[in-house]
Amino acid sequence: MDLVLTAQLAIIVVVFVSLIHAAAGMVWVERKVCAYMQQRLGPTRTGWAGLLQPFADVLKLLFKEELRPKAADPFLFTLAPMISAVTAFVAFSTIPFGPPITFFGLLPHPIGLEVADVSVGLLVVFAVASMGVYGIVISGWASNSKYSLLGALRSSAQMISYELAYGTALATVIVMAGSMSVREIVDAQQGTWWGFLPRWYVFPQLVGFLVYMTAGIAETNRAPFDFPEAEQELVAGYHTEYSSTRFALFFLAEYINMVTVSAVATSLFLGGWHGPFLPVEYGVIWFLLKVGFLLFVYVWIRWTLPRYRYDQLMRFGWKFLLPVAVINLLLTAAAVLYFDV
Amino acid sequence: MSDVLFYVFGAVAVLTSALVIGQGNPMYSVLLLVASFGAISGLYVLLDAPFLAVIQIIVYAGAIMVLFLYVVMLLNAPQEDAGEWDRLHPLREPGAARLGAVLATLLVVQLAWALSKTSGIRRAIGDDDSGPLVSSVAEIGRVMFTDYTFAFEATSLLILVAMVGAILLARREGER
Numbered sequence: 424m425d426l427v428l429t430a431q432l433a434i435i436v437v438v439f440v441s442l443i444h445a446a447a448g449m450v451w452v453e454r455k456v457c458a459y460m461q462q463r464l465g466p467t468r469t470g471w472a473g474l475l476q477p478f479a480d481v482l483k484l485l486f487k488e489e490l491r492p493k494a495a496d497p498f499l500f501t502l503a504p505m506i507s508a509v510t511a512f513v514a515f516s517t518i519p520f521g522p523p524i525t526f527f528g529l530l531p532h533p534i535g536l537e538v539a540d541v542s543v544g545l546l547v548v549f550a551v552a553s554m555g556v557y558g559i560v561i562s563g564w565a566s567n568s569k570y571s572l573l574g575a576l577r578s579s580a581q582m583i584s585y586e587l588a589y590g591t592a593l594a595t596v597i598v599m600a601g602s603m604s605v606r607e608i609v610d611a612q613q614g615t616w617w618g619f620l621p622r623w624y625v626f627p628q629l630v631g632f633l634v635y636m637t638a639g640i641a642e643t644n645r646a647p648f649d650f651p652e653a654e655q656e657l658v659a660g661y662h663t664e665y666s667s668t669r670f671a672l673f674f675l676a677e678y679i680n681m682v683t684v685s686a687v688a689t690s691l692f693l694g695g696w697h698g699p700f701l702p703v704e705y706g707v708i709w710f711l712l713k714v715g716f717l718l719f720v721y722v723w724i725r726w727t728l729p730r731y732r733y734d735q736l737m738r739f740g741w742k743f744l745l746p747v748a749v750i751n752l753l754l755t756a757a758a759v760l761y762f763d764v
Numbered sequence: 765m766s767d768v769l770f771y772v773f774g775a776v777a778v779l780t781s782a783l784v785i786g787q788g789n790p791m792y793s794v795l796l797l798v799a800s801f802g803a804i805s806g807l808y809v810l811l812d813a814p815f816l817a818v819i820q821i822i823v824y825a826g827a828i829m830v831l832f833l834y835v836v837m838l839l840n841a842p843q844e845d846a847g848e849w850d851r852l853h854p855l856r857e858p859g860a861a862r863l864g865a866v867l868a869t870l871l872v873v874q875l876a877w878a879l880s881k882t883s884g885i886r887r888a889i890g891d892d893d894s895g896p897l898v899s900s901v902a903e904i905g906r907v908m909f910t911d912y913t914f915a916f917e918a919t920s921l922l923i924l925v926a927m928v929g930a931i932l933l934a935r936r937e938g939e940r
Contacts, residue, residue: 499795541814542814543814550821550825553821560837561795576837583831
């Protein structure tokens, strides 16, 4: 078979397997970190320091009985978790995780370490993320349960509200880099300012970065914005009626979405695989470190902050986050015009 | 390859659009419409317009249809009610139905005529290099803010008017 094609297929497999394991690892990290924050030990029995806990959880979920409420819509009830999981995986496809390599000289020319380098890659991430809401909405409706429906309604309202700020934060980076390809945006952050400060967009775009991360947490339905599954009010929100493999897919999707949001933030604001001290061939290490740090921040925030009230969430999104994002975009555009042209 | 994909996306778009009307459950109608938008976005990719394709997904499939779903779920209408009101609707009367049939025939004839006038399907897939290529985002932006500024600004004003009107209509009496 064609070597380049083989390499690209290998990248797809690597991304797919890594994402699954990242989700499993995140479950473990989440349980451990929250345990230590609450002066507990967390899982300790399964494997060393409980490292095998996520795999035990997955096995348990897979072997459980599939339950479907009698009043549920059979087709949509099954379709919803699939949509959630598929969009979660696809969103990662345009994110480069390392410099172009030749696989130790095996290939005639270097290929980029991403599934697909699309000229409008950043918009693809955004588009796929906006399709992810269907999984939640359909599951809430198809379950035919009031908790699920309320969870889905909240989720769709929340995701539409925060998508605006999310998209505007992406636009500021597009304006600064002058490109929508994630690879070109990462390459624009190569080198340093004044010899010591890495040329990462987080420094001139701190506001954009904070807006992006806030909206990203809301987009992935994580605390303190986890209204779609607010336990005290909605049992478990949109996946109340789900069990077994279907539930596992929702769970997987949530964690992979976190990884994707962190990876996009890394590429847009933290310079992707570029970093000091390491030769550029080892860029993957920098990429993983940065994504790992952002994921830890995710967990940190979840176990530190209480959940907002619903009206606070909406007011914050529309009256604070969106105006800040828009003003930031206008200022960025003005600055780019003033300094560059 | 691109020919085959064109027919696949075209067939999916036509089929799902047709099925949208035939659903008793509005939920399925909305989802079929989303599938149709997805197929149309695939056609845009084949036309070498990735930006349009992604915008189609973001705006139509991602935002507008979610609002549709939202409304369907809020109204909680699992089955469309083909009851009394529907049968007594003025459009159900024989005169109106006949007019509708004539209009539908006219539309089919018109479409057939238009298709017969186009020089084959190849033009539609964009294999000929005639005409300006406006596939790049920068080019779209330049054209939109120079040649079509008036249309662009007029559209934005129109949407603003619609938005203000909707808010005015939705406002309860006595609220200021």
